[in-house]
Amino acid sequence: MELHFLVLAVLGAVALCGRADKTCEELGFTGLALCSDCDAFAEIVKDQELELDCRKCCAEENEESLSKLxxxxxxxxxxxxxxxxxxxxxxxxxxxxxxxxxxxxxxxxxxxxxxxxxxxxxxxxxxxxxxxxxxxxxxxxxxxxxxxxxxxx
CATH class of the missing domain: 3.40.30.50 (Sep15/SelM thioredoxin-like domain, active-site redox motif)
Known part of the structure; x- marks a missing residue:
């Protein structure tokens, strides 16, 4: 089980290697994109890597964080x-x-x-x-x- 976790962690780090220094804007996302938008985005593009990028750059919707910001x-x-x-x-x-x-x-x-x-x-x-x-x-x-x-x- 621990080896499985380690393998997943290494694969995740390798997948992000080329993108770690890119900002959300360079990737085509902004900090104000809502995380629910990533759900719709994932259904359309069917690309897990792009969905993960979207989720790194999105903002959770809740009354306190966005509507009053x-x-x-x-x-x-x-x-x-x-x-x-x-x-x-x-x-x-x-x-x-x-x-x-x-x-x-x-x-x-x-x-x-x-x-x-x-x-x-x-x-x-x-x-x-x-x-x-x-x-x-x-x-x-x-x-x-x-x-x-x-x-x-």
Whole structure:
């Protein structure tokens, strides 16, 4: 029995060897992906290794951890040259971004559209890819997850 455990541990370590230094974003997952999404993902892709990567990068759903998790600001990062391929993101920046004073657009060469969520000190806490999000989803996400900036009177 102990030998069986040891063999499984070694096989697991060997399987992860090439991926241990990759971040969730590099693997195509983000820290805010819900673990229940990995269930649906596993049914579609039928690849155990990808499912394991998903589970390493997901967040458990519970009332305390996700629904109340908020950030002090965000940076919407995208490549200006690629922006035309993401019309929902482009429309959001042009027509809705001003509604969110705690969110800034930043153009970075070759960057896929993503929201980088920031703490009160401006440190990056989470990154969420928004390639396929509709404008309404971006707006709704920011309303729920980014605290509005308080303007001084």
């Amino acid at each position: 908020t950030f002090s600001g965000a940076r919407l990062e995208v490549c200006m040259r690629k922006l035309m391929f993401y019309p929902h993101v482009q429309t959001f920046i042009e027509s809705k971004l001003e509604k969110f004073p705690a969110v800034q657009a930043q153009y970075r060469f070759n960057a896929s559209p993503k929201l980088i969520l920031l703490d009160e000190d401006g440190n990056e806490k989470e990154t969420v890819r928004i390639d396929n999000w509709k404008m309404e989803h971006i707006e709704q996400f920011l309303e729920q997850k980014v605290k509005p900036k308080h303007t001084e009177i």
